[in-house]
Amino acid sequence: MRPAGRDAEGRVPATPSIEELRTIAREIRRLVLTSVHHAGAGHLGGPLSAADMLAALYFHFLRLDPARPDWPDRDHFILSKGHSAIGLYATLALRGYVPVDELRTFDAIGSRLQGHPDMTATPGVDMSTGSLGQGLSPGVGMAIGAKLKGASFRTWVMLGDGEMQEGQVWEALEVAARYRLDNLIAVIDHNRLPQYTWPDFGQRGREFPVQNLAGKCAAFGWRVLACDGHDMDAIVRTFDGATRPDGRPTAVIAHTVKGKGVSFMEGAFAWHAKPLDDEALTRALEEIDAQTGLSAPPAGASR
Amino acid sequence: MTVPTMIAQREVFGRTLVELADADPRLLVLDGDLANSTKADIFAEAHPDRFLAMGIAEQNMAGVAAGLATLGFVPWISTFAAFAVKRDLDQVRVVIAQPSLNVKIAGAYSGLLTGFTGKTHQSVEDIAVMRAMPNMVVLAPADGPETHAAMVAAHAHGGPVYLRLARDPSPRIFDDGLAFVIGRGIVLREGRDIAIISTGVHTARAAEACDLLAADGLRPYHLHLPTIKPLDEDAVVRAAERTGAVLVTEEHTVIGGLGGAVAEALGQRRPTLLRLHGIRDVFGESGPNDAILAKYGLTPRHIAEEARLLLGQPRP
Numbered sequence: 001m002r003p004a005g006r007d008a009e010g011r012v013p014a015t016p017s018i019e020e021l022r023t024i025a026r027e028i029r030r031l032v033l034t035s036v037h038h039a040g041a042g043h044l045g046g047p048l049s050a051a052d053m054l055a056a057l058y059f060h061f062l063r064l065d066p067a068r069p070d071w072p073d074r075d076h077f078i079l080s081k082g083h084s085a086i087g088l089y090a091t092l093a094l095r096g097y098v099p100v101d102e103l104r105t106f107d108a109i110g111s112r113l114q115g116h117p118d119m120t121a122t123p124g125v126d127m128s129t130g131s132l133g134q135g136l137s138p139g140v141g142m143a144i145g146a147k148l149k150g151a152s153f154r155t156w157v158m159l160g161d162g163e164m165q166e167g168q169v170w171e172a173l174e175v176a177a178r179y180r181l182d183n184l185i186a187v188i189d190h191n192r193l194p195q196y197t198w199p200d201f202g203q204r205g206r207e208f209p210v211q212n213l214a215g216k217c218a219a220f221g222w223r224v225l226a227c228d229g230h231d232m233d234a235i236v237r238t239f240d241g242a243t244r245p246d247g248r249p250t251a252v253i254a255h256t257v258k259g260k261g262v263s264f265m266e267g268a269f270a271w272h273a274k275p276l277d278d279e280a281l282t283r284a285l286e287e288i289d290a291q292t293g294l295s296a297p298p299a300g301a302s303r
Numbered sequence: 304m305t306v307p308t309m310i311a312q313r314e315v316f317g318r319t320l321v322e323l324a325d326a327d328p329r330l331l332v333l334d335g336d337l338a339n340s341t342k343a344d345i346f347a348e349a350h351p352d353r354f355l356a357m358g359i360a361e362q363n364m365a366g367v368a369a370g371l372a373t374l375g376f377v378p379w380i381s382t383f384a385a386f387a388v389k390r391d392l393d394q395v396r397v398v399i400a401q402p403s404l405n406v407k408i409a410g411a412y413s414g415l416l417t418g419f420t421g422k423t424h425q426s427v428e429d430i431a432v433m434r435a436m437p438n439m440v441v442l443a444p445a446d447g448p449e450t451h452a453a454m455v456a457a458h459a460h461g462g463p464v465y466l467r468l469a470r471d472p473s474p475r476i477f478d479d480g481l482a483f484v485i486g487r488g489i490v491l492r493e494g495r496d497i498a499i500i501s502t503g504v505h506t507a508r509a510a511e512a513c514d515l516l517a518a519d520g521l522r523p524y525h526l527h528l529p530t531i532k533p534l535d536e537d538a539v540v541r542a543a544e545r546t547g548a549v550l551v552t553e554e555h556t557v558i559g560g561l562g563g564a565v566a567e568a569l570g571q572r573r574p575t576l577l578r579l580h581g582i583r584d585v586f587g588e589s590g591p592n593d594a595i596l597a598k599y600g601l602t603p604r605h606i607a608e609e610a611r612l613l614l615g616q617p618r619p
Binding site: 119129148174259 | 329352357358360361364365366367368369371372373374375376378393398401402499583
């Protein structure tokens, strides 16, 4: 892990241990579940697959100051897979951007916590997203802008593998490589399950919305790293590598399980977005609380 | 009649970008691989470090502009109106208009006169589309000097602006150095018989139509609206009150453009005898400018004829 105090002014608290990051990820999952239960609606599969990486980013990697969400030199983060908004809100709440209690307003009329991220509403949200495939391009703009300004901040964009089907993502990948944006990191949450998926075309299975993500990103001129997106050790090691510039933008392909942490949601299409009743919430929270870590490799992660 | 000076808006566009950038280091230009057509190349030569080639990829270009705007830059997106508005419409909606970011979208080659390129490159519905977008300001200056003034105002405006520009030289109407206030219309001619309301370079044709009507002894009132949104409703109502009959004419579909905006305002504030003239819910085709204007009924003679038809209608 990188040393603590990355910011000279000490804005980032002492770097948590791997075990502490695992605890934070579990807490993010708890808040995702209780918030969606309270709202009576919301996405579950995607926020749960992203929780470990959100914990690592917001509690270890991102240079930021919750008291100053608009601090110009902060690392920027865009949740391109905007339907995982509640995962981001839970993380922002734990990090101190909004009160944890405010998560109970998720998706309510007048709330700062909209169904999809709104940069005009929520402190700490750097770009509005929700229409899939759009988040990487503003990240390219932020990375180009940082270079024009001579600023040292990095821009991280988290994409879902489903939205890699959108052509705009590949436009952005091409332009990012052309501008040699080594201050831009795309984390692809490769949980392999979009909302309804493709029919089974034989060798192209029902899973994997986009085949050979690693090869395609590399062909577009990106450095490609991969990790188990639920193994905190691996996440920290891989993200650390991603922050060491080599002249190219970096894609981290994080192999994940949709609905990770709740057995009956894992890999289940039905839990992409679904109201959570009292009984399901109780069972889910019991499972989360029983976990001391989420280091088991996801099923089928072969790379 | 004296022959008016002809000025191409795109030339003014390129030069004004340079002038604005000289005064404001926040200005950047993003080009969709059309800089030598849009004349953003004038800027590229003057400020190569602030000219960002984005290739033929408008969706990404809109998103990159949004990201830059969050850092305090003022990005100007430059491509053809047909692509600037529709090829990246959802991107404009989600990352520019919804967060109301300070991005300027310059749509070159608007309307039907796009240089022998036809239906794909013509833009007959851009005003309607952009006008429906919350937070978006929609401008369509009439000539070179007004293009310069509108760009100064657009750059000073702190939110998204769509600027509708034409390809070919058009008659000068205004003097250099005119003031441009977003949301304010300009009365070009006082009269009491009929009000003609127009926007963009088509205003020159409407002015010529007024001359034709005046030669017949009529007294047309001519209101030019270089801002379609926010609409100068008071000016529209005044034109209606003064004349009792309003003809809106535009190089744009008759659905949802300037005519739609005027109809919405008058319908709610002062119901008035009204006729909407423009492209009649069809796409265009390629051809010489004169032939296109003649076929699609957009010449001064056509506008004058529409005015006479309106005047022949019984007043309610």
